[in-house]
Amino acid sequence: MSEQHMAIGHASEIPPAWGAPRTASRRFTVAIREPRGQETFQVAWGELKAEPGVDWVVVLDDGTAWPIKKDLFDRTYEAAGPGRFRKVERSRLVQVPPDTVALLATLEGPLEVRHPDYVAVGSQGEVYANAADWVRDHLVFDTVGSA
DSSP states (O other): OOEEEEEEGGGGGGOOOGGOOOEEEEEEOOOEEEESSEEEEEHHHHHHOOOTTTEEEEOOOOOOOOEEEHHHHHHHEEEEEEETEEESOOOEOOOOEEEEEEEEETTTTEEEEEEEEEEEEEETSSSEEEHHHHHHHHEEOOTTTOO
């Protein structure tokens, strides 16, 4: 059976058959830095770009890093200690079904996301991707029905 491709640029375009988003909270804090010129980040599902003055680069303790728009960071993170930040908004996630490719139009560029990975929904309906192993290692799902 061939894969079904679904273009998704906003949370409203996630098919209802995929189920309601599940909420989860983060287990960790992060550091941030300004991009070093225009930077490109390779992630499991594609390539993301960061621009100085527009984006922050979020950095985990293990060195894993990704870009985020500064205004989005300001709305969704809070100080958690000197130079450390915690995402205060709960993540909302929908798992991509088997045999499906979600073609996401993210704020940082297009991404292809496949099962068992997740489409994450931002505070204003923007979409981005979270790898299943990253979700397992870094998030705790709330009880069923909490979205």
